Amino acid sequence: ETSKRIGFNEMMDEAFRGNIDLILTKEVSRFARNTVDTLSYTRKLKEHGVGVIFTIDHIDTRDPDGEFRLTIMASIAQEESHKTSERVKWGQKRRMEQGVVFGQSLLGYDVNKGVLQVNPSGAEIVRLIFHKYGEEQVSTREIARFLEETGYRTLRGSTRWKSSSVLKILKNEKYVGDLVQKKTYTPDYLTHEKRTNRGQVPMIVIR
Secondary structure, eight states: OGGGOHHHHHHHHHHHTTOOSEEEESOHHHHOSOHHHHHHHHHHHHHTTOEEEETTTTEETTSTTHHHHHHHHHHHHHHHHHHHHHHHHHHHHHHHHTTOOOSOOBTTEEEETTEEEEOHHHHHHHHHHHHHHHTSOOOHHHHHHHHHHHTOOOTTSOSOOOHHHHHHHHHOGGGGTOEEEOSEEOSOTTTOOOEEOSSSSOOEEEO
């Protein structure tokens, strides 16, 4: 998780170079969500003569009992983070079941406050793609070439079309009126890394 925290890593480097004597932070949960990471970093800092004060938790790692108290507070912070993650997941699942869309706009649809709304100009292109593929039996490569030559623009405004982009549109269930969510899931609440859902958690499908 800390690999993505650029400012945090810069601070640690400065401390290891001897440019920082003391680090002030509000509470343990702001420093790291992981108990092991918290203890590991504070120990490394202590080896370089740098203390960490958690102002709200009233912990100073330079004190004799600092690490003991930090271990307890870090464990509590980690458990609280886990509970928060579960509450958020539960809330999102309930809203998904009610038809609230968690996602970005796509060609032909704008997502506005969790609601899919038809975008007329984009919808015209989507209908054209389905017509050419289904009625005229045109290949995705030929459709992409036609869209480029005609000057149609992609969702991002480009005039370049790929066969894979056309195929992705044809495979998207939203264009036939279905909504499938939970296509990705987060296996670890500490890293927040998303992975493709291949049956690990139930998908939410609204026809």
